[in-house]
Amino acid sequence: xxxxxxxxxxxxxxxxxxxxxxxxxxxxxxxxxxxxxxxxxxxxxxxxxxxxxxxxxxxxxxxxxxxxxxxxxxxxxxxxxxxx
Numbered sequence: 213x214x215x216x217x218x219x220x221x222x223x224x225x226x227x228x229x230x231x232x233x234x235x236x237x238x239x240x241x242x243x244x245x246x247x248x249x250x251x252x253x254x255x256x257x258x259x260x261x262x263x264x265x266x267x268x269x270x271x272x273x274x275x276x277x278x279x280x281x282x283x284x285x286x287x288x289x290x291x292x293x294x295x296x
Contacts, residue, residue: 246281248290256290 246252259274267273275284282290 245283245286248282252278252282253290253294256287256294260291260296 255277256274259277263270263273271284271288275282275287278287
């Protein structure tokens with residue numbers, strides 16, 4: 213899977229209106245997580261051995277191995293689904 217950085221959204225040089233608000237405020241792009249494939253599952257298994265139960269920040273460390281394809285919450289869910 214290819215990770216595409218979120219586009220930078222400009223506010224188009226919007227100026228403040230009389231209420232002090234800005235129209236066209238920059239938006240944060242929502243990037244969908246990729247589906248789990250066989251390679252991802254193998255990476256997860258190896259990372260779970262490398263980062264054992266009880267290690268502080270375990271799930272975040274494991275999630276980093278996916279380069280943004282899977283967030284920590286998704287990693288935990290998949291691990292539980294696998295019977296960890």
